[in-house]
Amino acid sequence: xxxxxxxxxxxxxxxxxxxxxxxxxxxxxxxxxxxxxxxxxxxxxxxxxxxxxxxxxxxxxxxxxxxxxxxxxxxxxxxxxxxxxxxxxxxxxxxxxxxxxxxxxxxxxxxxxxxxxxxxxxxxxxxxxxxxxxxxxxxxxxxxxxxxxxxxxxxxxxxxxxxxxxxxxxxxxxxxxxxxxxxxxxxxxxxxxxxxxxxxxxxxxxxxxxxxxxxxxxxxxxxxxxxxxxxxxxxxxxxxxxxxxx
Amino acid sequence: xxxxxxxxxxxxxxxxxxxxxxxxxxxxxxxxxxxxxxxxxxxxxxxxxxxxxxxxxxxxxxxxxxxxxxxxxxxxxxxxxxxxxxxxxxxxxxxxxxxxxxxxxxxxxxxxxxxxxxxxxxxxxxxxxxxxxxxxxxxxxxxxxxxxxxxxxxxxxxxxxxxxxxxxxxxxxxxxxxxxxxxxxxxxxxxxxxxxxxxxxxxxxxxxxxxxxxxxxxxxxxxxxxxxxxxxxxxxxxxxxxxxxx
DNA sequence: CGGTTCCTTGAGAGAACTCAACGTCGGTGG
DNA sequence: CCACCGACGTTGAGTTCTCTCAAGGAACCG
Numbered sequence: 283x284x285x286x287x288x289x290x291x292x293x294x295x296x297x298x299x300x301x302x303x304x305x306x307x308x309x310x311x312x313x314x315x316x317x318x319x320x321x322x323x324x325x326x327x328x329x330x331x332x333x334x335x336x337x338x339x340x341x342x343x344x345x346x347x348x349x350x351x352x353x354x355x356x357x358x359x360x361x362x363x364x365x366x367x368x369x370x371x372x373x374x375x376x377x378x379x380x381x382x383x384x385x386x387x388x389x390x391x392x393x394x395x396x397x398x399x400x401x402x403x404x405x406x407x408x409x410x411x412x413x414x415x416x417x418x419x420x421x422x423x424x425x426x427x428x429x430x431x432x433x434x435x436x437x438x439x440x441x442x443x444x445x446x447x448x449x450x451x452x453x454x455x456x457x458x459x460x461x462x463x464x465x466x467x468x469x470x471x472x473x474x475x476x477x478x479x480x481x482x483x484x485x486x487x488x489x490x491x492x493x494x495x496x497x498x499x500x501x502x503x504x505x506x507x508x509x510x511x512x513x514x515x516x517x518x519x520x521x522x523x524x525x526x527x528x
Numbered sequence: 529x530x531x532x533x534x535x536x537x538x539x540x541x542x543x544x545x546x547x548x549x550x551x552x553x554x555x556x557x558x559x560x561x562x563x564x565x566x567x568x569x570x571x572x573x574x575x576x577x578x579x580x581x582x583x584x585x586x587x588x589x590x591x592x593x594x595x596x597x598x599x600x601x602x603x604x605x606x607x608x609x610x611x612x613x614x615x616x617x618x619x620x621x622x623x624x625x626x627x628x629x630x631x632x633x634x635x636x637x638x639x640x641x642x643x644x645x646x647x648x649x650x651x652x653x654x655x656x657x658x659x660x661x662x663x664x665x666x667x668x669x670x671x672x673x674x675x676x677x678x679x680x681x682x683x684x685x686x687x688x689x690x691x692x693x694x695x696x697x698x699x700x701x702x703x704x705x706x707x708x709x710x711x712x713x714x715x716x717x718x719x720x721x722x723x724x725x726x727x728x729x730x731x732x733x734x735x736x737x738x739x740x741x742x743x744x745x746x747x748x749x750x751x752x753x754x755x756x757x758x759x760x761x762x763x764x765x766x767x768x769x770x771x772x773x774x
Numbered sequence: 775c776g777g778t779t780c781c782t783t784g785a786g787a788g789a790a791c792t793c794a795a796c797g798t799c800g801g802t803g804g
Numbered sequence: 805c806c807a808c809c810g811a812c813g814t815t816g817a818g819t820t821c822t823c824t825c826a827a828g829g830a831a832c833c834g
Contacts, residue, residue, distance in 0.1 A: 358760050366677045378677055381670040386678075386762070409663065413656040420655075420666045424627040427673045431612045431624055432632075434680035436720035439822075465780060474682035476823055481782060498781095498831090514604045516632065685790070711812060722791055727814060744799095744813095 295324065301348055303372035304398075305418055313412045320408055322399040327352065327391035334375065334389040334397065341384050343399050344376040350395025351463040353472075354387040365472040367426075368392065368464065370453050374400075377423045392464045432517045439483045442473045445512035447493070447500060452518075458502040541570065547594055549618035550644075551664055559658045566654055568645040573598065573637035580621065580635040580643065587630050589645050590622040596641020597709035599718075600633040611718040613672075614638070614710065616699050620646075623669045638710045678763045685729045688719045691758035693739070693746060698764075704748040 296306040296318045306321075308314040322343070327334060327350065334345055337356060345352075352369040366387055369375050375397070379386055409416035433445065446469065451460050462469065470480040484500070487493050492508055494501045502508065542552040542564045552567075554560040568589070573580060573596065580591055583602060591598075598615040612633055615621050621643070625632050655662035679691070692715065697706050708715065716726040730746070733739050738754055740747045748754065 356762060364681055366680075377670055378674040379670070381667040382674070386674060406663075409666075410659040413659050413662055416659055416662040416666060417652075417655065420662060420669060421627040423666060423669045423673055424623060424625070427669055427676060428624040428628070428632060430673060430676035430680060434612075434676060435610055467780075477780090478782080478824085479822060482822095485782080516602060713812075723812090724792085724814080725790060728790095731814080 296321070299348060301346075301372045304346060304348075305415060308414070308418070310412075310414050313414050316408055316412055317415065320401065320404045321346075322401045322404075324348065325397050325399055327395040327397060329391045329393060332390075335385040336388050337385055339385045341376065341379055341382065341402060343401050344374055344380070344405065345389070345397040346400055347371050347373045347375065348396040348398055351392040352389055352395055352397070353392050353464065353468065354389045355471075356387050363471060365468055367430075368472065374419070374422055377419070377426055380419075380423070392468065429517055432515055435515065437515055439473075439475050439479050440487065441511050441515055442475065443469075443480065443483050443487070444492075444508045445515035445517055446473055447502070448505075448508055448512050449517060451502065458505070460500045460502065461498065462500065542567070545594060547592075547618045550592060550594075551661060554660070554664070556658075556660050559660050562654055562658055563661065566646065566650045567592075568647045568650075570594065571643050571645055573641040573643060575637045575639060578636075580637075581631040582634050583631055585631045587622065587625055587628065587648060589647050590620055590626070590651065591635070591643040592646055593617050593619045593621065594642040594644055597638040598635055598641055598643070599638050599710065599714065600635045601717075602633050609717060611714055613676075614718065620665070620668055623665070623672055626665075626669070638714065675763055678761055681761065683761055685719075685721050685725050686733065687757050687761055688721065689715075689726065689729050689733070690738075690754045691761040691763055692719055693748070694751075694754055694758050695763060697748065704751070706746045706748065707744065708746065 296304075299306060301307070305317045306314050308317065325334075325345075334352065347369045349371055352375060353365050354367050354369070354375065355363050355365045357363055369389075375389055376385070380402075405415075409419065433442075437445070447460060450462060451458070454460065466480045466484075467477045469475075470477045473480070475483070484493070484495060487508075488495050490507075492502075492504045492511075494503055542550075545552060547553070551563045552560050554563065571580075571591075580598065593615045595617055598621060599611050600613050600615070600621065601609050601611045603609055615635075621635055622631075626648075651661075655665065679688075683691070693706060696708060697704070700706065712726045712730075713723045715721075716723045719726070721729075730739070730741060733754075734741050736753075738748075738750045738757075740749055
């Protein structure tokens with residue numbers, strides 16, 4: 283593959299992209315090149331300023347998160363926000379609307395972020411030419427579906443929070459000291475808990491020695507206890523301390 | 529395409545299959561033929577007798593529902609069942625585990641059912657040869673993801689039930705008289721409601737003139753009111769009476 | 775400094791749950 | 805034909821978890 287394939291700028295950037303799970307890092311060189319060549323632009327996003335998409339917008343692009351943290355959310359008739367998911371580097375935004383023609387949620391930045399624009403008009407034919415790309419998309423969508431199904435149960439505030447923390451730790455690859463990119467209000471909204479409940483539950487877990495709270499960071503102290511709490515939720519959260527039930 | 533392509537039996541059956549949304553009815557003849565040829569077998573399923581898959585089983589097949597109604601569910605440490613989804617004719621079972629190597633849930637029949645066995649070992653190469661098949665799989669997975677995300681909010685018992693009924697009516701294509709294939713216990717389990725709450729809420733909706741209950745069937749009386757209730761859930765349930773929010 | 779956003783804590787309210795009991799229906803077998 | 809049984813549905817009473825409302829403290833920023 284010629285190294286000077288257009289668009290040069292985007293491709294050059296992709297070579298130093300920190301996101302290892304991006305399709306541009308695919309083992310298949312042809313796929314990676316085709317993916318990279320397709321990326322239309324890179325777009326910065328700031329919290330509170332504009333949105334990547336709004337509910338009802340025609341679906342023109344997917345977005346690949348390059349850095350930061352995004353959230354997708356709906357707004358009900360009373361103006362209340364409901365967060366449907368957070369997106370971290372490597373995630374693709376819009377997998378849930380690929381089958382439809384328009385967005386079902388708003389997408390905004392939680393912290394200063396950057397996304398790569400994936401034009402659907404080019405992605406669709408690309409998936410036909412490179413079935414591997416379609417397979418990767420299918421895999422990611424499937425994984426997101428499994429997660430959505432797992433977390434949609436009715437779990438206690440403790441179970442939800444434990445599962446969320448373990449998952450964020452795995453996603454952020456931050457070790458035992460978690461600095462959540464989003465405020466507790468957003469965590470609660472996503473987990474269907476009041477902000478106060480999030481706070482109280484965290485304090486309660488701290489009192490019981492599961493974690494320690496300091497300086498807006500959360501330190502996982504007793505991982506085994508958290509895993510035991512999160513286990514019924516049934517999501518993978520890195521190394522599990524529990525034997526898998528039959 | 530030769531009409532006598534093997535396996536004859538399965539293909540012949542597919543020609544009279546009542547499921548219009550099955551991939552065997554794809555507009556693309558080559559795809560439809562390839563799909564049909566791949567189907568390994570047809571499998572009957574009875575409620576309570578055996579299961580299509582068990583949590584942890586290696587993933588060998590997907591299943592295409594041909595008739596009846598299936599449910600996927602997990603069982604927690606206390607032996608409590610949690611239903612993650614119902615599958616009706618045309619649905620593919622296993623889209624949430626395609627990215628992994630093993631099942632994350634048990635799948636059993638709710639009523640006497642029949643499924644077509646889709647061997648993954650053949651499906652994967654087929655998706656490479658026929659990108660259209662991969663696209664269809666991706667579309668269905670995407671649609672399921674959108675549904676799972678929509679339903680995972682914290683809605684009242686009334687909202688959940690209204691959305692569920694409207695969705696089942698659309699899925700069953702049964703007009704305004706719904707005969708749910710599953711008992712109220714399963715409905716409640718799926719919607720994260722106690723059986724008693726399901727019953728009480730149905731009665732309450734009946735008192736308010738939204739529906740009428742008779743002979744184990746549910747008659748939709750005031751569709752507009754149900755749509756209004758279900759609207760915040762945000763799933764498509766056929767004709768909507770409400771203007772779409774911006 | 776104000777002002778804003780975020781986090782924390784307390785008190786009361788409410789929606790749904792659990793427990794318990796009873797009614798109904800469809801089968802099975804005496 | 806009727807008695808029995810189990811599964812399902814219905815109804816009531818009390819409990820619980822989480823929410824809402826209210827208020828105050830801490831951190832950050834112009």
